Amino acid sequence: MTGPASDSDVAAWVRGLGLDGLVDIHVHFLPERVLTKVWAYFDQADQHYGMDWPVHYRLPEQERLHVLRSLGVRTFAPLVYPHKPDMAEWLTEWVLEFARREPDAVPTATLYPEPGVASYVESAVRAGARCVKAHVQVGAYDPRDELLDEAWGVLADAGIPVVIHCGHGPLRGEHTGIGVFAEVLARHPQLVAVLAHAGMPEYDDALALVHRFPRVYLDTTMVGVPFTEGFMPTPPDWPQRLAEVPDRVVLGTDFPNIPYDYATQLRAIAGWADADDRLGEPFLRAVLHDTPAKLLGL
Numbered sequence: 001m002t003g004p005a006s007d008s009d010v011a012a013w014v015r016g017l018g019l020d021g022l023v024d025i026h027v028h029f030l031p032e033r034v035l036t037k038v039w040a041y042f043d044q045a046d047q048h049y050g051m052d053w054p055v056h057y058r059l060p061e062q063e064r065l066h067v068l069r070s071l072g073v074r075t076f077a078p079l080v081y082p083h084k085p086d087m088a089e090w091l092t093e094w095v096l097e098f099a100r101r102e103p104d105a106v107p108t109a110t111l112y113p114e115p116g117v118a119s120y121v122e123s124a125v126r127a128g129a130r131c132v133k134a135h136v137q138v139g140a141y142d143p144r145d146e147l148l149d150e151a152w153g154v155l156a157d158a159g160i161p162v163v164i165h166c167g168h169g170p171l172r173g174e175h176t177g178i179g180v181f182a183e184v185l186a187r188h189p190q191l192v193a194v195l196a197h198a199g200m201p202e203y204d205d206a207l208a209l210v211h212r213f214p215r216v217y218l219d220t221t222m223v224g225v226p227f228t229e230g231f232m233p234t235p236p237d238w239p240q241r242l243a244e245v246p247d248r249v250v251l252g253t254d255f256p257n258i259p260y261d262y263a264t265q266l267r268a269i270a271g272w273a274d275a276d277d278r279l280g281e282p283f284l285r286a287v288l289h290d291t292p293a294k295l296l297g298l
Helices: 007-016 032-043 062-071 088-101 119-124 148-159 176-185 203-212 240-242 262-275 280-295
Strands: 022-028 073-079 109-110 133-137 161-164 193-195 216-219
Touching: 007 062, 007 262, 022 032, 022 062, 022 280, 062 073, 073 088, 073 109, 088 240, 109 119, 119 148, 133 176, 148 176, 161 203, 176 193, 176 203, 193 203, 203 216, 203 240, 240 262
Parallel strands: 022 073, 109 133, 133 161, 161 193, 193 216
Antiparallel strands: none
16 A cells, blocks of 8 residues: 655555554654754754754644644653763653643653662552663763663563664664663563664664564664665665564654655555555554554553
8 A cells, every 4th residue: 555645645644444543653842952952962963963953843842743643643652861870760750741742642652771670660560651762872872781681670660662773774773783682671671662764774684683573673764765775785685584573563654853744654665565465554563553552551
């Protein structure tokens, strides 16, 4: 099924699949002063990444929420992440409050290797957090840090999915790499892990983890879109590889910080569905709604 040509076509396209809306597991909402710094970083993307990265949805918070709703995004996970100590707990408090006032946002949390991390993660779970963001690259921390071990255990026991950016893309970090996070999974094999950006650019290694651990998933964030294909392309047989694990892929977009419109990501996913007879519309319904809804406890 051909994907939507533009954002104005998205809601009708989603209804045409028999869905009442999209469930996006990888969206970012942050306190305004933090988001301003994030956008300033993207404004200098040519220095950081060697290419421009114009934020497509650079809008006030309420307008961004309106855009998501107009696209037919029924539920989303607003992800927050720290880049230094003493940020994760108050970011978690902020995003839990955000979810209380925006009913289509599920409660989320974040973490950082620091004293007390297991305590505030456990508190967030008790407060209803249904998804956790871990950003190894931005946080510049080792996910194997013993300070995180108890927190991973708390999340594994609770069955709370962790959307983790642990691949080398778009920039390699000191502790990035699918193999590094694989050591965490070896210690906590029941951890529900969603590999952000499908582990980009280590797609093969990410898929290997999906096959090895039954509670590991891939999200679609920035995967297969023209922007990313230019420097971190998916394998030529990507749709065929996904056909082996069709129920382990979930919609993620990185809204609002993407350098293209939302429909672009949906066209990429629709292209995979069209490329293999084993995928098709059942795959689209699973990726865009059913599988992320299951992970988020909807």
